[in-house]
Amino acid sequence: MIPITILTGFLGSGKTTLVNHILKGQHGKKIAVIENEFGEIAVDGGLMLDAGQEIFETKNGCLCCLVRGDLARILEELVTTRKDQFDMVVIETTGMADPGPVIQTIMLNELLTSHFAVDAVVTMLDGYHLDRYLDGHHKEEEVYQQIAYADILLLNKMDLLDKDQGEQLIERLQTLTTVPVFTTTYGTVHLDKILNIGAFDLQRLQFDSPAHSHERQLPMVSVGIDIDGALCFDKLNRWIQSILATMGPNIYRMKGILHVFGEQDRFIFQGVHMLFDGQQDRPWRPDEERRNKLVFIGKDLNRNALIESFKACLVQSE
Ligand SMILES: Nc1nc2c(ncn2[C@@H]2O[C@H](COP(=O)(O)OP(=O)(O)OP(=O)(O)O)[C@@H](O)[C@H]2O)c(=O)[nH]1
Structure with missing residues (x-):
């Protein structure tokens, strides 16, 4: 298996x-990594090493791919056409998901x-940010769920x-769960501690979230921007300062790949x-279109204000 x-x-x-730590590591293991992301614009593929096609091989021989939705299809494809090319799989779920549906996708499929x-x-x-997500006003049910599902x-x-x-x-954390806790900086952990350890416990799927609350939480939304044109660096800097100042607490995540005027x-x-x-x-790259791709994920985001203020950073809008 x-x-x-x-x-x-x-x-x-x-x-x-x-x-990326797994993909770069000289661990001698053949690992297929599957990425799954939440957000209007897929940015993670561009932030991962050597992304570009759906399934690609990294320098240390690991396979990597980016999925939006169809996890079962990718796993079936790996096992039917590339079975000899890897000996373990890592699936990165979206930050918003509890892992239940991913586990079900695998366990309900005979192949x-x-x-x-x-x-x-x-x-x-x-x-x-952990204390913030476990307490009070900013409490995030997903964080509790992800802790409850965890084997590590x-x-x-x-x-x-x-x-x-x-x-x-x-x-x-030890008051919330009995599983091992390892500390890391930039994800640096010995892979023997997390891969091929046989720790999965099906019982955890039937947990009752200890933090189940009936408070209404604002929905998490995503705003994607995908436009061409070069950006004025000074305007971009001021824009970033201003959105951090006005929307920082509501922006749970932002990431982007940008084309700055005059930069190679x-x-x-x-x-x-x-x-x-x-x-x-x-x-x-010479064959790469120089576009600006950004995604914001957060609560109560003002979509128009974000998009219009970003467009104002383009050089032609001077
Ligand atoms: N200071 C510090 N920053 C970190 C560390 N690990 C990751 N980061 C930074 O935190 C940000 C988010 O890291 P990611 O690895 O993209 O997080 P993610 O969980 O994949 O994020 P999602 O896009 O929401 O799925 C990036 O700017 C990282 O460079 C760490 O140990 N220390």
């Missing part, structure tokens, strides 16, 4: 960072159950916490609430 690891975790917790076995649900947690927890972003904060979070390199930006990171990336 081929083991499947289901990697889950809330928006911006560090799942894609861990996937899949004859080849695959769910090995573990690994849940990535954003240590920096990875408490990530330890670089942003001091020792006491880290210990307090671990203690808090792609500009990548990533954000989780007020934490923002923007940097130059690899050069645009």
